[in-house]
Amino acid sequence: MTNIKKVSELAGVSTATVSRTLKSPDQVSQATREKVLEAVKAAGYRPNWLASSVKSGRSNTIVVLVPNLVNPFFMRIIGGIEQAAQEKGFSVLLGDTQGSPEREHEYASMVLTNRADGLIQLDHSFPFSAADADLAEDLPMVSVCERIATEKKYPVIELDNYAASRALAHHLLGYGHKHFAAIVGQISSQIYRERLAGIRSVLQEEQIPFEQAQITGGAYTIEAGIAGVEHLLSLPQRPTAIFCFNDDIAIGAVHAIKKAGLRVPEDISVVGFDNIKVSAFIDPPLTTVDQPAYDMGRRAVEVLVSQIRGEPLVRSKEVLPFQLIERESSGPAPL
Amino acid sequence: MTNIKKVSELAGVSTATVSRTLKSPDQVSQATREKVLEAVKAAGYRPNWLASSVKSGRSNTIVVLVPNLVNPFFMRIIGGIEQAAQEKGFSVLLGDTQGSPEREHEYASMVLTNRADGLIQLDHSFPFSAADADLAEDLPMVSVCERIATEKKYPVIELDNYAASRALAHHLLGYGHKHFAAIVGQISSQIYRERLAGIRSVLQEEQIPFEQAQITGGAYTIEAGIAGVEHLLSLPQRPTAIFCFNDDIAIGAVHAIKKAGLRVPEDISVVGFDNIKVSAFIDPPLTTVDQPAYDMGRRAVEVLVSQIRGEPLVRSKEVLPFQLIERESSGPAPL
DNA sequence: TGTTTCAATGTTACCGTTTACATTGTCTGA
DNA sequence: TCAGACAATGTAAACGGTAACATTGAAACA
Numbered sequence: 001m002t003n004i005k006k007v008s009e010l011a012g013v014s015t016a017t018v019s020r021t022l023k024s025p026d027q028v029s030q031a032t033r034e035k036v037l038e039a040v041k042a043a044g045y046r047p048n049w050l051a052s053s054v055k056s057g058r059s060n061t062i063v064v065l066v067p068n069l070v071n072p073f074f075m076r077i078i079g080g081i082e083q084a085a086q087e088k089g090f091s092v093l094l095g096d097t098q099g100s101p102e103r104e105h106e107y108a109s110m111v112l113t114n115r116a117d118g119l120i121q122l123d124h125s126f127p128f129s130a131a132d133a134d135l136a137e138d139l140p141m142v143s144v145c146e147r148i149a150t151e152k153k154y155p156v157i158e159l160d161n162y163a164a165s166r167a168l169a170h171h172l173l174g175y176g177h178k179h180f181a182a183i184v185g186q187i188s189s190q191i192y193r194e195r196l197a198g199i200r201s202v203l204q205e206e207q208i209p210f211e212q213a214q215i216t217g218g219a220y221t222i223e224a225g226i227a228g229v230e231h232l233l234s235l236p237q238r239p240t241a242i243f244c245f246n247d248d249i250a251i252g253a254v255h256a257i258k259k260a261g262l263r264v265p266e267d268i269s270v271v272g273f274d275n276i277k278v279s280a281f282i283d284p285p286l287t288t289v290d291q292p293a294y295d296m297g298r299r300a301v302e303v304l305v306s307q308i309r310g311e312p313l314v315r316s317k318e319v320l321p322f323q324l325i326e327r328e329s330s331g332p333a334p335l
Numbered sequence: 336m337t338n339i340k341k342v343s344e345l346a347g348v349s350t351a352t353v354s355r356t357l358k359s360p361d362q363v364s365q366a367t368r369e370k371v372l373e374a375v376k377a378a379g380y381r382p383n384w385l386a387s388s389v390k391s392g393r394s395n396t397i398v399v400l401v402p403n404l405v406n407p408f409f410m411r412i413i414g415g416i417e418q419a420a421q422e423k424g425f426s427v428l429l430g431d432t433q434g435s436p437e438r439e440h441e442y443a444s445m446v447l448t449n450r451a452d453g454l455i456q457l458d459h460s461f462p463f464s465a466a467d468a469d470l471a472e473d474l475p476m477v478s479v480c481e482r483i484a485t486e487k488k489y490p491v492i493e494l495d496n497y498a499a500s501r502a503l504a505h506h507l508l509g510y511g512h513k514h515f516a517a518i519v520g521q522i523s524s525q526i527y528r529e530r531l532a533g534i535r536s537v538l539q540e541e542q543i544p545f546e547q548a549q550i551t552g553g554a555y556t557i558e559a560g561i562a563g564v565e566h567l568l569s570l571p572q573r574p575t576a577i578f579c580f581n582d583d584i585a586i587g588a589v590h591a592i593k594k595a596g597l598r599v600p601e602d603i604s605v606v607g608f609d610n611i612k613v614s615a616f617i618d619p620p621l622t623t624v625d626q627p628a629y630d631m632g633r634r635a636v637e638v639l640v641s642q643i644r645g646e647p648l649v650r651s652k653e654v655l656p657f658q659l660i661e662r663e664s665s666g667p668a669p670l
Numbered sequence: 671t672g673t674t675t676c677a678a679t680g681t682t683a684c685c686g687t688t689t690a691c692a693t694t695g696t697c698t699g700a
Numbered sequence: 701t702c703a704g705a706c707a708a709t710g711t712a713a714a715c716g717g718t719a720a721c722a723t724t725g726a727a728a729c730a
Binding site for chain 1: 379381383384385386389392394396405411413414418421426427428429431438444445447448450469470557586587590593612613616617
């Protein structure tokens with residue numbers, strides 16, 4: 001291992017001078033600087049990051065807890081996180097939790113052991129184990145999309161899910177739909193409640209019933225979309241419009257509807273959520289709500305890093321703008 | 336900061352005893368152990384990972400260089416990497432390179448600075464900068480799917496792309512196709528050459544021409560698929576079967592073909608590569624080659640970790656099995 | 671010329687663990 | 701009763717940097 005001592009001997013200076021040459025070159029004379037840099041080159045020296053970090057007590061690393069790596073929406077968020085983190089000199093430790101609390105505990109505890117300085121949670125659970133909960137008191141943590149289920153208010157970057165689903169509902173009402181259904185994602189999450197409330201509020205204003213039987217789902221997957229449609233088509237009163245709580249569900253729903261011999265949107269309109277890339281290119285292209293995933297990731301890092309730096313929290317909640325994307329999976333209600 | 340010293344004072348023992356209690360409890364007497372563990376709990380002590388790592392000289396971390404986070408195929412690989420890494424006690428630093436050499440250099444240099452112990456490269460470039468190249472001599476590095484372009488042979492986990500594209504070609508020949516085209520991904524990569532060679536070899540055996548004009552593309556994206564089809568449809572001799580070098584390209588191709596008023600597969604057959612999740616649920620479902628992405632990620636970690644541990648390399652190349660998935664995007668050639 | 675100042679560099683303590691080596695004390699066996 | 705063995709614990713030196721403080725020497729100024 002080529003360490004700073006070897007370089008200092010090679011250059012005929014002290015280790016402090018080598019360190020200074022690399023960290024604050026203006027404190028070192030021109031001549032010495034050149035000498036040292038030459039020695040660095042000759043020895044092939046790169047400072048040991050672990051050693052500097054243990055000294056500074058900072059790892060300049062953040063952990064990101066992702067429920068599902070294959071979800072392209074999450075990956076767009078992570079793209080933003082990566083970009084912003086790199087700009088701020090942080091690196092990103094990936095925590096693929098698969099929704100498992102044990103995995104979450106494990107990754108979350110990295111912040112307790114100085115392996116990471118902060119945490120971004122994309123799921124809605126409080127990621128620390130009960131045993132660690134009190135230690136986790138004031139740790140830098142930010143949630144994106146979801147809201148962490150705990151008393152203490154952690155900053156959150158989110159979408160106005162309530163308004164967005166109201167927009168979707170109005171969009172479908174404008175097409176004359178009267179029979180609605182929803183295929184929801186993970187139950188018990190904040191998102192679930194807000195989106196459902198948004199839909200409910202609009203339908204209530206119009207005095208349109210929205211029965212419990214027409215709410216199905218349980219996961220944000222294509223399979224959940226397929227199973228949801230199979231259930232809905234078996235009901236006595238078949239819906240003419242289906243809210244899917246993300247685009248994966250919607251893709252499954254469209255697939256299942258077509259497989260059942262029905263048409264989208266002529267027989268049933270389908271709307272999604274997230275606006276993932278592929279949604280624009282399936283048949284029919286999906287009406288959905290665009291979430292600024294990349295920017296959400298960026299903001300999350302900015303907020304987290306300012307927390308890590310101990311700066312005061314400006315806003316504990318940031319709501320980013322959504323955009324209704326009207327495509328061809330939604331249309332006039334059948335007569 | 337609660338450190339080991341505080342705990343040792345609280346327990347009335349030396350720091351060494353605290354360390355031993357946590358790392359090798361059998362060296363400590365029952366009574367002391369209990370005393371120490373109680374103090375650990377009372378102080379809310381968690382050992383500082385940075386400090387242990389600097390001592391051991393190991394970060395138990397691997398960097399993964401990903402050209403594109405949003406590609407679900409890469410994410411499946413990364414899922415396997417994550418899983419295997421966790422099992423082996425490693426964590427994963429994500430490096431989203433976007434194909435930029437500077438980004439690659441930056442992430443790759445983490446291995447030089449002890450921030451990570453090894454590197455998995457999903458792209459085909461040698462990720463170290465020219466200045467670092469000689470330092471990078473014997474660093475643990477594994478490439479997945481692609482082959483790293485350098486003299487020294489790094490272990491590689493890959494698919495038999497040649498055989499896989501031969502299988503696709505035979506599949507389409509079986510449907511009586513005579514006019515072929517390819518929409519390729521990144522030119523100059525190993526994958527590009529092997530897949531093209533596979534197709535060429537089959538067509539040559541059958542004495543079927545495969546002109547340069549019918550090879551188009553440049554990126555592994557939906558947009559490249561769309562642009563590719565637009566180009567191919569403008570040719571005097573329109574192909575009846577199109578090889579797409581990944582499923583994203585194929586999704587774009589199918590979209591563009593349908594938009595042009597043609598049918599898949601009645602007018603043009605389309606085949607993809609990778610078997611990403613959504614490929615089974617688009618209309619028509621995509622004929623493609625399944626790559627065991629998850630297992631490739633797992634194997635990459637296993638090979639990398641054994642390299643990190645200094646174990647001798649068993650095989651420098653592992654070829655994992657592919658599977659031809661015949662779905663409805665390919666069919667009999669039009670008359 | 672003597673004092674002050676300051677830039678350049680060296681010395682050394684420290685970050686929080688781990689661990690080789692030293693010490694203590696108890697138990698065993700002759 | 702005492703040497704030897706061994707288990708339990710303490711002491712202190714690492715790991716590879718960084719930075720506060722100390723030292724040196726030359727320039728600046730009165």
